[in-house]
Structure formats: structure tokens, C-alpha cells
Amino acid sequence: MKIHKIVDEIYHLSVNIEEEGYLFEGIWPIPNGVSINGYLIKGDKNVLIDLTQDIMDFPAAVSRQIESASIGVEDIDILVVNHMEPDHSGWLRDFCRQNTKAVIYCTEKAVPLLEAFSGVPADRAVAITDGMTLELGDYELQFFNTPNIHWPETMMTYEKKRGILFSCDAFGSYGSLDEDAVFDDQVSDEKHAFYENEALRYYANIVASFSLPVLKGLEKLSGLDIKIICPSHGIIWRENPSVIVDHYKRYAEYSKGPGEKEVTLVWSSMYGNTKKIVSTIIEVLRGRKIPVHVYQVPGDDVGHILGDAWKSRGLIFGMPTYEYKMFPPMAHVIEELIMKKVKNKKVFRFGSYGWVGGAQRDFEAKTEKSGWDVVGCFEWQGAATEADHDAIRKAVGAYCDSLEEA
Numbered sequence: 001m002k003i004h005k006i007v008d009e010i011y012h013l014s015v016n017i018e019e020e021g022y023l024f025e026g027i028w029p030i031p032n033g034v035s036i037n038g039y040l041i042k043g044d045k046n047v048l049i050d051l052t053q054d055i056m057d058f059p060a061a062v063s064r065q066i067e068s069a070s071i072g073v074e075d076i077d078i079l080v081v082n083h084m085e086p087d088h089s090g091w092l093r094d095f096c097r098q099n100t101k102a103v104i105y106c107t108e109k110a111v112p113l114l115e116a117f118s119g120v121p122a123d124r125a126v127a128i129t130d131g132m133t134l135e136l137g138d139y140e141l142q143f144f145n146t147p148n149i150h151w152p153e154t155m156m157t158y159e160k161k162r163g164i165l166f167s168c169d170a171f172g173s174y175g176s177l178d179e180d181a182v183f184d185d186q187v188s189d190e191k192h193a194f195y196e197n198e199a200l201r202y203y204a205n206i207v208a209s210f211s212l213p214v215l216k217g218l219e220k221l222s223g224l225d226i227k228i229i230c231p232s233h234g235i236i237w238r239e240n241p242s243v244i245v246d247h248y249k250r251y252a253e254y255s256k257g258p259g260e261k262e263v264t265l266v267w268s269s270m271y272g273n274t275k276k277i278v279s280t281i282i283e284v285l286r287g288r289k290i291p292v293h294v295y296q297v298p299g300d301d302v303g304h305i306l307g308d309a310w311k312s313r314g315l316i317f318g319m320p321t322y323e324y325k326m327f328p329p330m331a332h333v334i335e336e337l338i339m340k341k342v343k344n345k346k347v348f349r350f351g352s353y354g355w356v357g358g359a360q361r362d363f364e365a366k367t368e369k370s371g372w373d374v375v376g377c378f379e380w381q382g383a384a385t386e387a388d389h390d391a392i393r394k395a396v397g398a399y400c401d402s403l404e405e406a
């Protein structure tokens with residue numbers, strides 16, 4: 001990847017994770033890759049904002065990018081560590097060996113993590129205070145504590161004179177960057193839609209649990225005159241930064257409900273009895289013009305399900321009884337959604353059983369504290385009859401009415 005000048009002597013440095021089968025954070029599939037962005041400010045003092053992960057040849061690649069701006073790693077005077085998650089700090093240990101002079105600016109909570117993760121002693125760090133500024137000749141940096149977007153020690157850095165926000169994980173998205181299209185005004189409408197979808201999935205996978213801190217952070221930043229947003233993943237927003245700010249606000253507000261008038265339907269079936277009802281349910285939803293996102297488990301990964309589930313007003317789960325409980329892969333999906341704080345949803349459950357069932361009882365127990373409004377359920381024994389299909393049409397119709405009320 002080549003470097004890109006953002007404005008004056010401020011540069012974008014970036015690598016893409018594109019390895020097939022790579023799981024981001026060890027869990028989340030990223031079939032379209034993800035970029036890890038850092039930023040370089042050349043001036044009276046040379047500043048590096050966020051590093052990169054210590055996988056593949058990433059540190060070497062970023063070093064070469066720094067060199068292509070005609071300075072070396074050893075010339076960096078200030079390293080800003082917005083966030084200690086290893087995708088941005090993995091290089092820190094070696095960076096500090098290579099460069100023994102750079103002063104690290106980070107939050108107070110990050111200081112012990114420098115040592116714990118990278119063996120970097122506290123005396124190399126300056127712990128910022130919220131709103132603190134750092135005059136650097138032609139540049140002026142301001143630091144903001146933005147705890148829990150995404151770890152407790154996270155902060156953002158604002159270049160005051162140009163209105164550039166280095167937002168770290170906030171406003172980020174999955175999706176590799178194209179060599180020649182790293183700014184929002186360089187990507188096609190189709191690519192915009194792609195990044196929006198990847199931003200939602202990134203949000204649901206990584207940030208969703210921290211939606212309250214996101215709303216607090218947005219409130220804190222609302223007074224800034226932000227002209228350019230430089231996140232640590234995804235494209236740079238310079239033409240219209242409010243687009244991604246509005247998206248993030250909307251995503252964070254989904255945590256409080258009601259979400260878009262859409263349904264995410266997740267189903268599983270061992271022998272096809274539960275599966276046969278799925279098309280009947282989809283038919284009812286489409287008849288009511290309610291968009292539906294359909295996933296099957298096992299098979300479809302919860303990382304993908306989360307994005308649509310996060311924004312949908314309604315969730316429908318279909319699974320048979322398995323050893324007196326829910327079919328295990330579905331139990332896992334439900335557990336994961338609850339853990340990610342997918343809340344305030346209208347929910348419907350359906351499924352076949354063989355003799356006395358058990359999935360419904362298990363479902364009720366596992367979702368008791370989910371914050372979901374379970375509007376209906378439908379179970380039948382063995383293969384669904386025509387009467388069962390009629391009954392489920394009616395039950396799903398009532399469920400659709402509840403989506404109108406939200």
C-alpha cells in the first residue's frame with residue numbers, strides 16, 4: 001500500500017488483512033478484509049498516531065511507508081497510542097527498541113498496558129488529561145478521553161488547526177482499502193454501500209456492547225469542528241464526515257430500540273421439519289413488505305448475523321428440540337446476541353419437536369434477561385400439517401402487527 005497525503009504533511013499509512021479464513025479478534029470472519037490505519041504528521045516534531053499489528057510483514061510495510069515520506073522510524077518524536085488493542089499496538093515493543101526517543105502520549109489507563117502488553121516502561125509515557133493540547137508549531141493536537149470506545153483506555157486525537165479527528169476504532173469499518181481509493185470521495189456509490197454495510201457489521205461485532213459510551217463520546221465530540229475523520233479501520237471521511245457520524249449515532253441508538261422495520265430470521269433444522277416452515281414465514285413477511293435477512297445455522301456465522309440483527313426491529317428464531325433443549329448451534333447464536341447486548345427486539349420462535357419438546361422452555365430460560373419482547377411462538381410435533389402452516393401464517397401475521405407498533 002502506498003501512503004496518501006491527507007493534507008499538508010499529514011499522511012495515511014495502512015495495511016490490509018486479507019488472509020483467507022482470517023478471523024478478526026480471533027472470532028469474526030472478514031471475507032472482505034480489513035485495513036489497519038495509522039497516521040503520520042511530519043513537522044517540527046514528527047508524530048505517529050497509532051501503530052499496526054505485529055503479524056505478517058505489517059511493521060516492515062508501515063516502516064517502508066514512513067520512509068516513503070522521507071523520514072525513518074527513528075525520526076519519530078511523538079507516538080500517540082489512542083488504543084492498546086494489539087491490532088494497533090502489536091508493533092509497539094519492537095518500535096520502542098528501534099526508536100528509543102519517542103515520547104508516548106496515551107491515557108492514564110493505557111500506561112500500565114504499555115508495560116503489560118509490550119514491555120514499555122511507564123517513564124516513556126505522558127498520560128494525557130481530557131482536552132489537553134499539545135502545540136507542535138504548525139500543528140496542534142488535542143486529546144480526548146473516550147473510554148470504552150472500545151477499551152477502557154481508549155482516546156481520540158484531534159488536530160485543531162485543520163479539524164482532523166483521529167478517531168481510532170470509532171467510525172471504523174471492515175473492508176480492505178483499495179490502493180487508489182482511501183477517501184470517501186474516491187469510492188463509487190456501490191463501494192459506499194459496501195463500506196456502510198461493513199461499518200455496521202464492524203459496529204455490531206466490535207463496538208455494539210459499548211453503545212452507551214459511543215453516545216457519550218459523540219456528545220463530547222459534538223462541539224468540535226470536524227472536517228476530516230481518520231479512523232483506524234476503513235476509509236477516511238473528508239468530503240462528508242457527517243455521514244459516518246450519523247451512521248454511528250444510528251447504530252448506537254439501535255441499542256435502545258426500535259431499529260429498522262426489518263426482520264432477521266435465523267433458522268436451523270436437522271431433518272427438514274423446521275426448515276419447511278421457513279418459506280411460509282418469509283412469504284408472510286414479504287406479503288407485509290417487511291424486509292427479511294435470512295440466516296441458517298450452523299453455516300452462517302454469528303458475525304454476519306449480528307450486523308442485521310443489530311439493526312432489525314424483529315428477530316425470528318427457528319430451531320427444533322434437541323435433547324430437551326434448543327438445537328445447540330442456535331443456543332450459541334442466541335447467547336452471542338445477548339452477550340453483544342442486542343436488545344429491545346420483537347421476537348418470534350418456531351420449531352418442530354419429536355415427543356415432549358423442551359426447546360421452548362430452554363429458549364424462555366435463556367432469553368429471560370435479554371430485554372426482548374417475545375411476541376409469539378409456534379411449535380408442532382414432527383412434520384407440519386397444512387393446519388400448522390395456516391396457524392403459523394396467522395401467528396406471524398400477528399407478529400408483523402407488533403412490528404408496526406414499535
Ligand SMILES: Cc1cc2nc3c(=O)[nH]c(=O)nc-3n(C[C@H](O)[C@H](O)[C@H](O)COP(=O)(O)O)c2cc1C
Binds near residue numbers: 272273320323383
Ligand atoms: C439428536 C436428537 C435429539 C432430539 N431430542 C429431542 C428431545 O429432547 N425432545 C423431543 O421432543 N424431540 C427430540 N428430538 C426430535 C426432534 O426434535 C424432531 O425430530 C424434530 O422434528 C426435528 O426437527 P428438524 O427436522 O427440523 O430437525 C431429537 C432429535 C434428535 C435427532
